[in-house]
Structures are given as C-alpha cells and as structure tokens.
Amino acid sequence: MKKEKDILQHYIAHKRLRLTRQRQFILETFLSMESHVSAEELYKEVSKRDPSIGLATVYRTLHLLSKSGLAQERQFGDGQTRYEHDFNHSHHDHLICTECGDITEFEHPMIERLQEEIADRNKFSIYTHRLDIYGLCKRCNKKGETFMPTNRHKGG
Amino acid sequence: MKKEKDILQHYIAHKRLRLTRQRQFILETFLSMESHVSAEELYKEVSKRDPSIGLATVYRTLHLLSKSGLAQERQFGDGQTRYEHDFNHSHHDHLICTECGDITEFEHPMIERLQEEIADRNKFSIYTHRLDIYGLCKRCNKKGETFMPTNRHKGG
DNA sequence: TTTGTTATGATAATTATTATCATTATCAAA
DNA sequence: TTTGATAATGATAATAATTATCATAACAAA
Ligand SMILES: [Zn+2]
Ligand SMILES: [Zn+2]
Ligand SMILES: [Zn+2]
Ligand SMILES: [Zn+2]
Numbered sequence: 001m002k003k004e005k006d007i008l009q010h011y012i013a014h015k016r017l018r019l020t021r022q023r024q025f026i027l028e029t030f031l032s033m034e035s036h037v038s039a040e041e042l043y044k045e046v047s048k049r050d051p052s053i054g055l056a057t058v059y060r061t062l063h064l065l066s067k068s069g070l071a072q073e074r075q076f077g078d079g080q081t082r083y084e085h086d087f088n089h090s091h092h093d094h095l096i097c098t099e100c101g102d103i104t105e106f107e108h109p110m111i112e113r114l115q116e117e118i119a120d121r122n123k124f125s126i127y128t129h130r131l132d133i134y135g136l137c138k139r140c141n142k143k144g145e146t147f148m149p150t151n152r153h154k155g156g
Numbered sequence: 157m158k159k160e161k162d163i164l165q166h167y168i169a170h171k172r173l174r175l176t177r178q179r180q181f182i183l184e185t186f187l188s189m190e191s192h193v194s195a196e197e198l199y200k201e202v203s204k205r206d207p208s209i210g211l212a213t214v215y216r217t218l219h220l221l222s223k224s225g226l227a228q229e230r231q232f233g234d235g236q237t238r239y240e241h242d243f244n245h246s247h248h249d250h251l252i253c254t255e256c257g258d259i260t261e262f263e264h265p266m267i268e269r270l271q272e273e274i275a276d277r278n279k280f281s282i283y284t285h286r287l288d289i290y291g292l293c294k295r296c297n298k299k300g301e302t303f304m305p306t307n308r309h310k311g312g
Numbered sequence: 313t314t315t316g317t318t319a320t321g322a323t324a325a326t327t328a329t330t331a332t333c334a335t336t337a338t339c340a341a342a
Numbered sequence: 343t344t345t346g347a348t349a350a351t352g353a354t355a356a357t358a359a360t361t362a363t364c365a366t367a368a369c370a371a372a
Contacts, residue, residue, distance in 0.1 A: 017318075018318060018368080018369060019369095020318090020320080020368075020369085038359095039359080052320095053320090053321085054322070055321090055360095056321065056322080056360095057320060059361075060320085060361095075231065077231050079329095079358080079359075080358090081359085095275070095280050097280075098283060104280070106274050106278065108270055108274055110270055111270050114264055114266055114267050114270075115287075117264075118251070118262050118264055118267075118289065119251070119289065119291070121262075122251055122262065122293075122294065123293075123294040124251050124253075124260070124291055124292065124294065125291045125292045125297055126289055126290070127254060127292070128290050128291070129288060129289040131285065131287045132285060133271055133274065133275065133280070133282055133285040134282070134284050135275070135280055135281045135282040135283040137278075137279075137280055138278065138279040141279060141281055172349090174337080174338050174339075174348090176337075176349090176350065176351080178350080194328095195328085195329080196328085208351095208352085209351090209352085210351065210352040210353070211329095211353095212329095212330085212351075212353080212354090213351060213352070215328095216330095216350080216351085235328075236329090237329085
C-alpha cells in the first residue's frame with residue numbers, strides 16, 4: 001500500500017503529471033479488491049465511497065496504473081478487460097472457471113521453458129504470452145457430481 | 157471443399173435449417189482465404205464478388221460454421237474475433253507477431269501434457285485452453301537487425 | 313494572485329457485435 | 343408445380359465496452 005503509492009508518485013513525478021485525490025483513491029480501492037477486476041467493477045466500488053468520481057477517470061487511472069507497473073491488463077474472453085495487481089506479483093497463468101467465473105493463478109516453470117523452445121524453433125522472439133485454461137473449478141466440479149443447483153458461487 | 161460442404165449440409169439437415177446461396181458462398185470464400193480472418197475481412201472479400209450479401213449474414217454464417225465444426229473462434233486481443241478453419245485441423249497454439257500481425261501455429265505435446273498436470277493439482281477439469289505467444293516473428297526480427305524500414309510486410 | 317497547464321466529469325462518439333423486423337427464399341408436403 | 347409454414351436475409355437500430363471531446367476545476371510554481 002505504502003510502496004504502491006510511492007511507485008505511483010514516482011511515475012507521476014517522472015512524467016510531470018499530477019497526483020490527484022481521485023488517483024490516490026482509485027489506487028487504494030483497486031488494491032483493496034481482489035485481483036482480476038473489470039473497470040466497471042472497480043467503478044462500482046469506488047462510487048460507493050465517493051460517488052463524485054466518474055467512470056472515465058476510473059478508466060484513465062487504470063491505464064495510468066498499467067503504465068506505472070501497478071496493474072496489468074488481461075483479456076479472458078468475456079468481453080471486458082480485467083486488471084490485476086502487478087506489484088510484487090510475478091508472472092503466472094490462469095485457470096478460468098466457465099461456470100462461476102473464478103480465476104486461479106498458477107505457474108509452471110517447465111511450461112515457460114518449453115515456450116522458449118518453440119520460439120527458438122521459429123526464430124521468434126517472445127515479448128509476452130498468456131496461457132488461459134478454461135473449464136470447471138474444484139467447486140463447480142463438485143456441484144456437478146452431487147446434483148446441487150447450478151448457480152454461481154461467487155457474487156450476488 | 158467438397159467435404160466441408162457436406163459437413164455444413166449435414167449440420168443444416170440435422171438442425172432443420174436451410175442451405176442458402178449465401179451460406180454456401182460465404183463458406184466457399186472463407187475456405188479460400190487464409191485462416192484467422194475477422195468477420196469484417198471475410199465480409200470485404202465476400203462483397204467483392206457478391207455485394208448483395210450483408211454483413212449480418214456473414215456474422216450469422218460464421219456462427220453457424222463454428223457450431224458445425226468448420227470454423228473456430230479465436231481472440232488474439234486486437235479487439236476482434238478471428239475465425240480459423242477447423243476441419244482436418246487439430247489443436248494448436250499461436251505465435252502472434254506484434255509488428256506485422258502474422259500468426260504462426262505450433263503444437264507442443266509436452267506443453268499440452270503439463271497442463272493436465274496443473275489441472276489435476278487444482279482439481280480443475282479442462283474444457284479448452286489457449287496459449288498465445290506474442291513477440292516478433294522471424295521476418296520482423298531480421299528487419300530490426302538490418303535497420304530496414306519498420307513497415308508491415310503483409311497486406312498494404 | 314496570476315498563469316499555463318493537466319485532470320475531471322458529463323456525455324458524445326466509436327467499434328465490434330447482436331437484435332429487430334419487414335420481406336424474401338427455402339423446402340417438404342399436397 | 344403450387345403452396346404454405348417458417349427460416350433466412352438485408353438494412354438498420356440497439357448494445358456494450360471503451361475512448362474522445364470539451365467546458366470547468368484543480369494544480370503548481372512564478
Ligand atoms: Zn506463463
Ligand atoms: Zn492473475
Ligand atoms: Zn495447446
Ligand atoms: Zn490457428
């Protein structure tokens with residue numbers, strides 16, 4: 001929290017931007033939420049405590065956080081960009097539950113290494129990658145087995 | 157071409173749909189183009205030879221082709237859905253060049269296997285996955301080395 | 313303060329895709 | 343073949359996420 005604020009301040013000073021009340025508040029809120037939030041979700045949470053802050057500012061601040069290394073944009077194919085915490089958060093890939101929307105992170109060094117192999121083979125130089133695995137998470141699997149009602153177990 | 161038409165016909169018969177001139181023509185055009193086309197790109201090509209066919213029909217037909225197993229939807233993060241041939245085309249992942257947009261396919265059985273390992277470890281059952289590797293392709297790498305003008309080597 | 317800028321909030325615009333709907337085309341049965 | 347039920351089409355409106363615009367407000371520093 002303290003450290004993240006410093007990073008934002010540093011980036012802002014470096015780029016000669018301004019540290020506004022809104023930017024600080026949006027960062028705080030973003031950090032207080034679980035990762036992989038959409039702009040709309042963050043905006044809703046921000047609005048709760050400060051209804052004066054506009055949606056456009058949330059979008060603008062998310063871009064700022066991305067550029068400063070505090071957030072990372074991700075597309076999981078549900079039609080909206082999701083943002084995850086990117087400070088002290090090393091590379092990882094995702095298991096996405098198509099039933100409840102739950103997102104689990106994982107890392108597998110061997111998979112990472114094999115990608116280099118592919119790249120070499122194709123004389124391709126990797127900038128980044130994403131591995132998204134879609135299916136049913138532990139909980140949703142269980143539901144199927146036991147014939148429980150098939151509702152989302154997250155959110156409302 | 158013959159086989160693909162049969163597949164479409166079979167699917168259409170099975171679902172009690174209708175085999176229209178437009179559907180046949182859009183399938184033909186789709187198959188004649190390189191894979192990983194967007195709806196807009198396909199529409200442009202279709203329009204060239206038959207301007208009477210509407211964009212909505214191209215979208216609808218692409219959905220139909222996807223459901224019948226002739227096309228597969230993919231999102232590479234450039235904001236539009238791309239469709240690739242899916243008949244006689246086994247699972248593969250992609251190397252995407254961020255400079256020229258070129259898409260190369262690859263398959264790596266070991267990477268596939270290790271994903272199962274991840275899934276087991278998380279009691280997750282896989283439905284599908286995608287591994288997209290972004291970076292510079294062979295050609296664009298070369299350009300960088302030799303200080304050639306940095307233009308796209310495709311299209312235009 | 314004044315001044316030159318940057319940021320904000322409201323809202324219009326954009327873009328890809330989907331929905332609507334009146335009209336047309338398809339196809340199996342008569 | 344005609345017919346008739348209904349699926350498909352094309353034009354266009356609607357939707358949804360995101361971005362652009364712009365008048366006003368907040369900053370920073372002279
Ligand atoms: Zn990875
Ligand atoms: Zn993550
Ligand atoms: Zn794969
Ligand atoms: Zn492919």
